[in-house]
Amino acid sequence: MDYNMNLCGGCLTCEIACSYKHTGEFNHLVSAIEIIEREDKPGYKVRIHHDNCGDRIVCDGCIDIEGDPLCVQYCRKSDDLRTIINAFRATLRSQQKSEGYENE
């Protein structure tokens, strides 16, 4: 799922942090979040991997963490990334609901 994030500076720190959270090692190319250069103009967009895709981690929204996931904690513009991740978490929840996975 791709999101525009106007103030993303492409530092990839979110990628680095995500890989650490899930593997205990730094390896940004396997992270669930991927930062992509925009083609139309300077800047970056955020891709959240929600399906199995190569050796990438699948984003689980880090719901095991209370508060911000690591990707958000390490973002310079954490408010913006938080909005994206929360939006993603919401889609995740609604998908799970419709697939009957939600146990509430």
Add this chain to the structure above:
Amino acid sequence: MSKENYGFTGKTLRINLTSKEIKVEDNTKYFKEWLTSSGYAAKIVYDEIKEWVTPFDPANKIIFSAGVLIGTVAPGACKMNISTIGPMTGGWATGSSDSYVAMELKHAGYDAVIVEGRSHFPCYLWITDEKVEIKDATALWGKTTWDTLDAIREELNDNKLHIVSIGPAGENLVRGASVIQDRNRGFGRCGTGAVMGSKNLKALVCKGKSPIKVANGDKFMKKAMELRNRILNASNTDKFSKYSTLGIFQKKQDMGAIPYKNCQESVFPEDTDVSMDPAPIVDKYTVAKQNFPGCPIGCGRHMEITDGPYKGLVTEGNHWEPFGTIVARCGCKEPTFMVKVSAYCNELGVDFNLAGGAIAWAMECYQRGILTKEDTDGMALEWGDEPVILEMIRKISYREGFGNILAEGCKRASDIIGRNSSYYAIHIKGQDLYECLRGSNAWALGAIVSTRGGGHTTGTCGFEQMLSVDNEKAYKILGVRNVDDPLTYEGKAEITYLYEILHRINNCTGICHQNTIYNNLDYIDIPDIAELLTYATGIELSAQDLRDIAMRQLNLEKAINARFTDFSRKDDMPTLRDQTEPMRKGKMDGWKLDMDKYNKMLDEYYTIHDWDKETAYPTRRILEKYGLDYVADELERIGKIGKE
């Protein structure tokens, strides 16, 4: 099997471009004495390059390196280093730049690449965790760095690749050719790009998925987050994030630290003052941000110029260097020229300081009738003539006509032209200089004594020019007074010593100076780095260990220069202009360097280092203190050991 490394990979790739031999070596044994990256590179340069080797000789070596913290979340750990024997000074040369490539190099499995020999054909290196290839770059030769990036991404079918490459300037052995990462980040100064050119090496491309491990993850992450928060919460971070180094404009104007018209005047003329402030340019034209791995500050900006002479230009380029060293130095009046000239130099792969230094020297010579149109291919070198400056940059990069002389840098150009023009060549140790050496004594001393030749990133105090330093706080953190008084000579040798340490440790580990107490007293300091390193590597390192490592490296850099150059105390002096003239115009009008006091400060500087005051050579005592007995033996053999 060697034991597992944490933080650094423990592996160096050695590629000989003549024989095409590729080897992988264990570098673990160097860590405790030299750390990684530039410290390790200094050791390789010292151990392996023989005294008869000159910069463009195939026997010269060039080392691309990524520090131990690169690839982790350590704040600002994004700087890559390139080190060699360089063509600007003939001695120790090292440049660093923000980079994604450093991280990719480590994920490919290596801390460093040592490139030796000279390829028979233009080539580039494609390094991944699966293979290492020397690829044909014939089709890339002649291309700008921007086109090279596009072409390599296309050839390797991956539009996310990051590269470091040279442009026409590097290919044409322009002495001050830089290496560019992707499009806009330069390994400037020293001419490392020309050394790549001499090896027929166009670019380095890295990518990989081999993980970077840390020994004590919990503590490492906790410390990294603590430092991150400290930086984010510090006063001034927001301003620095917004304007980067350009935010210092007003302070520099107040301090008389503008090298206007080749340092003839110390400020922009008051009537253009307001419009020359580059900060509004950033506000007006920014279209996106640019940060590098780990950095909590994020000071880069992509800009789109929507009006004026450079309308249509889209590029990253909000940094002081091109503004100070070209816009101010060449007496320009259009602030957006900074963005244009930055992009142009980066495309062609030429260092801002070489371009600005040589062109401003030529403009002053033209002003004084030392050079005429007869010398300059018919061009009138009038101050501030932007099309002429751009044309000169092009001629320098292609070594065309008069550009062929300027491509040598202002010092050599003045030697070639003669006519008593050397007074106007603003350089230290042969390297063009943008730093103003009058009116800020710690800044001046650090820039002058720099082993790589004139520069403020290997031992200067960045905020001496801020005019608003909290002296008590500075004393608590640095242990020295007078940081708030740029005009005093007392305590400045000590401050220089401290920043020589900090800058070396930053370069060895990969941390950007701007994330450290170089920029802001609340930022990262040496004890913080010691903690990060200990948690990352599992090797216990104290702040004192780091200070010793940095001083060991500095002494080795001195020894490298002793082997390859004739540098001595005479080369640790300000430029003739700075020694002779008072500052002109602005609030500091009339202030002049007191050379007696300068010499006393220099004596003190040598004494702190335990170097010989007469010759500036290291003594056996200090070399042995750092375990460099073998260096002392060599210096003794060549008659360059300091008297105790």
